[in-house]
Amino acid sequence: MPLPTRRELLRTLAITSAFALRGSGVAHAIQSRTRLRVLLNSDYSSVNTWFTLADDLGYFSEAGLALDYTAGRGAYTAAGRTAAESFDVGYGDVNALVEQVAASNDRAPVAVYMMFNRSPSVVAVPADSPVRTPADLAGRHLRGHATDVALQTFPVLAAAHGVDASRVRISTSEAGMGAVVAGMLAGEYDGTFGYDSTITAALITAGTPTSRVRFLPYPALTPDLYGSALMVSRRLVREQPGVVRGLVRAVNRGVAAVVADPAAALAATKRRVPAMHEAAERARLEHTLRSDMSHREGARLGIGAIDDARFTRAIAALCAAKRLPRVPRLDEVFDRSFAIPANDRITTLAAG
Numbered sequence: 001m002p003l004p005t006r007r008e009l010l011r012t013l014a015i016t017s018a019f020a021l022r023g024s025g026v027a028h029a030i031q032s033r034t035r036l037r038v039l040l041n042s043d044y045s046s047v048n049t050w051f052t053l054a055d056d057l058g059y060f061s062e063a064g065l066a067l068d069y070t071a072g073r074g075a076y077t078a079a080g081r082t083a084a085e086s087f088d089v090g091y092g093d094v095n096a097l098v099e100q101v102a103a104s105n106d107r108a109p110v111a112v113y114m115m116f117n118r119s120p121s122v123v124a125v126p127a128d129s130p131v132r133t134p135a136d137l138a139g140r141h142l143r144g145h146a147t148d149v150a151l152q153t154f155p156v157l158a159a160a161h162g163v164d165a166s167r168v169r170i171s172t173s174e175a176g177m178g179a180v181v182a183g184m185l186a187g188e189y190d191g192t193f194g195y196d197s198t199i200t201a202a203l204i205t206a207g208t209p210t211s212r213v214r215f216l217p218y219p220a221l222t223p224d225l226y227g228s229a230l231m232v233s234r235r236l237v238r239e240q241p242g243v244v245r246g247l248v249r250a251v252n253r254g255v256a257a258v259v260a261d262p263a264a265a266l267a268a269t270k271r272r273v274p275a276m277h278e279a280a281e282r283a284r285l286e287h288t289l290r291s292d293m294s295h296r297e298g299a300r301l302g303i304g305a306i307d308d309a310r311f312t313r314a315i316a317a318l319c320a321a322k323r324l325p326r327v328p329r330l331d332e333v334f335d336r337s338f339a340i341p342a343n344d345r346i347t348t349l350a351a352g
Helices: 007-021 027-031 046-056 075-086 094-102 156-161 179-184 195-208 234-239 240-259 262-272 277-293 309-320
Strands: 034-039 065-069 089-093 108-114 119-124 139-143 169-171 191-196 213-217 229-232
Touching: 034 075, 034 195, 034 240, 046 240, 046 262, 046 277, 065 094, 065 240, 075 089, 075 094, 075 229, 094 108, 094 213, 094 229, 094 309, 108 234, 108 240, 119 179, 119 195, 139 179, 156 309, 179 191, 179 195, 191 195, 195 213, 195 277, 229 234, 234 240, 234 309, 240 277, 262 277
Parallel strands: 034 065, 034 089, 139 169, 139 191
Antiparallel strands: 089 229, 108 229, 119 191, 119 213
């Protein structure tokens, strides 16, 4: 049997130490940590594993934090629920956050770390569909979850390509993504809203060849849009800025750990979801790293940061397309005072 590498030994030591701390009964150490209520985008999965791997490696503990997680009900719901249910931290779609701020919701959180520097959204169609461009969607029937990010940001795509959104029939479903995609492939409707990674995972889970589906990708069609971000309550920013800095640093370390060792990231998810479909979750994570987090600006700015001009355009486009009450300033949506130093940001994911 080959001897473990130094990297494997260090990872094992870190995970063992973290679990030992939890089970050691050192009450004082645990009580001295600041507890934060965290709303995830979904249940534990490979695409929020920066939190779980960082937890297992002790990064939050080292920052003096203890995170209590609540499973989310979709990335688009995170901003609203973080505000309405007084979570300290939320993880989800930044476009939904723009909507909260545009509505002058003074309880809306603020983004502090941009995770997805590309929109993960797509309109999926059968591979043999005549739909090739946004203009081809006129007169078609699309289905998705009511709170799906792609569905909710579709007005931006339509406006950008001169598509009369009123000519696109949109219906919603509460069924799982696998069932929604299956209905599309059965000819019940023409296309499906979703994330590329989620639809691909649903196909793999169902044993359906991924070649049966094509995508109209938002990153190509609405290139200014960003995706998911780490958000925190404005109360936390105001009263405990040091806690926010520690949180952002620990999450950034978690992202770096996932990039360095995706297998360890998947193992962190499997510890929490033993029945997870490993091939599907591996595909979701690979796509997320390769696409949703690999905008070319990443080589210049790194994960966590934003391009001011691009994000300002994205905010304006969303507000115009959805006829929101006002156009928020960039600093109302994203607080860069907690930015990770440039040298500590992950830049290796950039597509070039």
